[in-house]
Amino acid sequence: GAGVSQSPSNKVTEKGKDVELRCDPISGHTALYWYRQRLGQGLEFLIYFQGNSAPDKSGLPSDRFSAERTGESVSTLTIQRTQQEDSAVYLCASSPGAVSYNEQFFGPGTRLTVL
């Protein structure tokens, strides 16, 4: 079956522009997560969606970052007025069910470069 997909795979933008990153979770997975991975670093949690519950936004680094999810499907991560420090790989993951110990399945990531 299809895994988690993300688009675009690469995005180069100029400082100050807005970008949108898309994530399509595995069908039927109710939980969706966004992470940021800077070069040579570990993963940094950004935001978590679970079904129709209010998202956990505790990892978003600033108000320039926002994310939406349509029901239990596609999610979009938006970064406004991008800065060079936003350059990173943005990874999306999904997991089945409402139980938090469920294994997360990761997408291939979007590599964002802010010039």
Place this chain on the structure above:
Amino acid sequence: ELKVEQNPLFLSMQEGKNYTIYCNYSTTSDRLYWYRQDPGKSLESLFVLLSNGAVKQEGRLMASLDTKARLSTLHITAAVHDLSATYFCAVNTDKLIFGTGTRLQVFP
């Protein structure tokens, strides 16, 4: 705040040798994951450890969990070049908190 620490951060080892990667975490959790990441690729799930004393093995890799010591280990037996990658542990409370990663290089 939950902290997850791995050591070593970088490991260069010869083929055929054994080594262990350590993952320590700072708060109670009985759910721990190990992931592998190849350069430029996403994360691949290796092991899910759900209880104290859990041990899982896949090929040359074996993972264990000691929830009382808040420690997980990933043991590599008779390393081969194909194991070269970055390995992350992650602890699940209400979200996954990742360790810093261990970059493993296996050379002939």
